[in-house]
Amino acid sequence: MVRIDRYMLSQLLVLFGFFALVLVTVLWINRGVSLFEQLISDGQSALVFLEFTALGLPKLITTVLPIATFAATVYVTNRMNNESELTVMQATGTGPFRLARPVLLFGAIVFVMASSLHHVLLPMSQEQLGYRQSEITQNATARLLTEGRFLHPSKGVTFYTREIDDEGVLRDVFLSDRRRADEGVIYTAARAYLIRNEDTTSLIMLDGMAQRIDTATSRLSTANYRDFSFDISALVQSDATRRLDPDRMTTWELMQPWDDLVAQTGRSKGSIVQSFHARFADPLFCVVAALIGFATLLVGGYSRFGVWREVGIAFGVLVAIDGVRSTLQSPVRKDPDLWPLLYLPTAGSALLVVLMLWIAAKPRGAFLRFARRTA
Numbered sequence: 001m002v003r004i005d006r007y008m009l010s011q012l013l014v015l016f017g018f019f020a021l022v023l024v025t026v027l028w029i030n031r032g033v034s035l036f037e038q039l040i041s042d043g044q045s046a047l048v049f050l051e052f053t054a055l056g057l058p059k060l061i062t063t064v065l066p067i068a069t070f071a072a073t074v075y076v077t078n079r080m081n082n083e084s085e086l087t088v089m090q091a092t093g094t095g096p097f098r099l100a101r102p103v104l105l106f107g108a109i110v111f112v113m114a115s116s117l118h119h120v121l122l123p124m125s126q127e128q129l130g131y132r133q134s135e136i137t138q139n140a141t142a143r144l145l146t147e148g149r150f151l152h153p154s155k156g157v158t159f160y161t162r163e164i165d166d167e168g169v170l171r172d173v174f175l176s177d178r179r180r181a182d183e184g185v186i187y188t189a190a191r192a193y194l195i196r197n198e199d200t201t202s203l204i205m206l207d208g209m210a211q212r213i214d215t216a217t218s219r220l221s222t223a224n225y226r227d228f229s230f231d232i233s234a235l236v237q238s239d240a241t242r243r244l245d246p247d248r249m250t251t252w253e254l255m256q257p258w259d260d261l262v263a264q265t266g267r268s269k270g271s272i273v274q275s276f277h278a279r280f281a282d283p284l285f286c287v288v289a290a291l292i293g294f295a296t297l298l299v300g301g302y303s304r305f306g307v308w309r310e311v312g313i314a315f316g317v318l319v320a321i322d323g324v325r326s327t328l329q330s331p332v333r334k335d336p337d338l339w340p341l342l343y344l345p346t347a348g349s350a351l352l353v354v355l356m357l358w359i360a361a362k363p364r365g366a367f368l369r370f371a372r373r374t375a
Contacts, residue, residue: 004089008102011076015231016110019075020061020068027060028053030328048132055129059124062114063283069110070318074105074311081297096298096360100353103294107287114283120249127248154230155179161192173205175230181351186211187230203230247276258336272327273336281342285325288349292317292321297357317352320347 036049053283080086151159156179170192177185189208205228213220244265254276258269259333295312328341
């Protein structure tokens with residue numbers, strides 16, 4: 001690697017780190033505010049909040065990487081153009097394709113970063129995040145100890161408590177159980193306690209009444225009680241027995257017969273194939289972002305009015321490519337044999353970059369004559 005390549009690559013990496021840090025910080029704070037309010041209101045500690053935000057960082061970074069790559073490439077290219085560095089290099093006979101080499105190398109470095117996230121770190125973090133969410137969901141205190149709100153911990157079940165005192169006593173409890181089609185039961189109690197015994201969670205209600213209605217005969221029966229135990233383990237049961245999620249499996253774990261994964265995960269074959277190939281196709285978008293940003297500004301050349309038009313065009317092209325990528329995911333989920341479609345936007349973007357660099361290599365007059373001949 002010659003000195004000019006190292007110089008340009010170092011500039012790209014420094015600006016990439018800056019933009020990535022700024023974008024991740026902004027999005028992290030935006031997400032952290034709502035997450036903090038949700039977890040703290042559910043009775044979780046600040047350590048749980050920090051753990052959840054840390055586990056969410058890989059997914060956040062994968063979203064930011066293409067944007068930071070594009071911003072760094074545009075900024076460095078524009079600065080080198082304004083300071084006549086690109087002009088001097090072109091005057092010495094360095095063509096656009098040669099100038100694009102450090103940009104391509106920069107895109108390859110970001111591609112490796114994104115690939116490590118998509119293949120390993122992101123699935124592992126999502127798996128751990130899902131496990132921790134299951135633990136919190138399993139915790140009856142986090143699910144039911146919210147005063148003044150009607151909660152629906154399970155389908156057909158409604159829970160309400162007016163107040164929770166400092167000793168953990170639930171005051172004025174209402175529990176509606178409509179899980180059976182032939183009857184509905186409403187429990188009310190002046191006081192209640194939540195008791196956890198290994199894998200069993202019980203709601204102990206004191207000084208209350210049970211009202212049972214038979215939907216077939218519309219007959220209502222009531223009974224007063226001094227104490228009543230209601231097993232709510234089914235409402236807060238752990239998701240440990242849930243099916244595997246392909247999005248929470250590393251790429252190595254996905255490298256097994258698709259039919260076996262369909263049986264293990266309960267997902268369609270197309271969904272699994274799409275999840276697998278997206279981990280290779282999505283990091284390539286970072287390379288596309290870098291090359292399109294560079295090639296578009298190189299074609300535009302120097303202008304005393306700035307490069308806002310070229311930046312807008314490049315950004316519009318990236319948005320269009322990303323839209324095509326999102327659109328092509330649905331056909332692959334329906335028909336897994338169409339998985340090559342996921343790589344089509346990258347291939348088309350590569351051809352577009354080659355075309356723009358070829359245009360930048362042609363003298364203005366020669367290109368206009370070529371355009372007239374082909375028109």
